[in-house]
Amino acid sequence: QVQLVESGGGLVQAGGSLSLSCTASGRTFSRYAMGWFRQAPGKEREFVATIAWNGGITSHAASVKDRFTISRDNAKNSVYLLMNSLKPEDTAVYYCAVARQPLFITPMEAEKYGYWGQGTQVTVSS
Numbered sequence: 001q002v003q004l005v006e007s008g009g010g011l012v013q014a015g016g017s018l019s020l021s022c023t024a025s026g027r028t029f030s031r032y033a034m035g036w037f038r039q040a041p042g043k044e045r046e047f048v049a050t051i052a053w054n055g056g057i058t059s060h061a062a063s064v065k066d067r068f069t070i071s072r073d074n075a076k077n078s079v080y081l082l083m084n085s086l087k088p089e090d091t092a093v094y095y096c097a098v099a100r101q102p103l104f105i106t107p108m109e110a111e112k113y114g115y116w117g118q119g120t121q122v123t124v125s126s
Contacts, residue, residue: 001026002024002025002026002027002115003024003025003026004022004023004024004096004097004098004115004116004117004118005022005023005025005117005118006020006021006022006094006095006096006117006118006119006120007020007021007022007120008020008021008120009094009120009121009122010121010122010123011123011124011125012086012122012123012124012125013124013125014086014087014088014124014125014126015085015086016086016124017082017083017084017085017086018083018086018122019080019081019082019083020036020080020081020082020083020094020096020120020122021078021079021080022034022036022078022079022080022081022096022117023076023077023078024077024078024098024115025077028077029053029074029077029098029115030053030074030077031053031102032053032098032099032101032102032104033050033051033052033053033098033099033104033105033106033107034050034051034072034079034096034097034098034099035047035048035049035050035051035070035079035096035097035098035099035107035108035113036048036049036050036070036079036081036094036095036096036097037094037095037097037110037113038090038092038093038094038095038122039092039093039095039119040089040091040092040093043092045095045110046061047061047108047109047110048060048061048064048068048070048081048094049061049064049068049069049070049081050070050106050107050108051070051071051072051079051106052105052106053074053102053105054074055071055072055074057105057106058070058106059106059108061108063089064083064090067083067084067085067086068081068082068083068084069081069082069084070082079096081094081096083122086122086124087124088124088125088126089124090122090124091122091123091124092122093119093120093121093122094119094120094121094122095116095117095118095119096116096117097110097113097114097115097116097117098113098114098115099112099113099114100112100113100114
């Protein structure tokens, strides 16, 4: 059974940093893109960042570019999200996900992801 488990969320003041981790078990995803999404209360789930299977290509949403950095470690079957200069509008539940197919290099659409974690809460106070 495949499981994705996120960790690292919490409460931080505006301007602070957090580092999220997501580790997959039950299957190796070294040939699949992985990504992060977030969902704030009353809003739809939105794309945050994605990384190609070998880490060579990344894409970040405009709202987080230059503040957040996605990375991965295939030996650990894990993906990470380093979040700097956090803003109150970054408050959301953050989800990691694995692409449905190796064909999807750096997908930004949620429907192109087949496995999801349970989410971790990030709260940024002003």
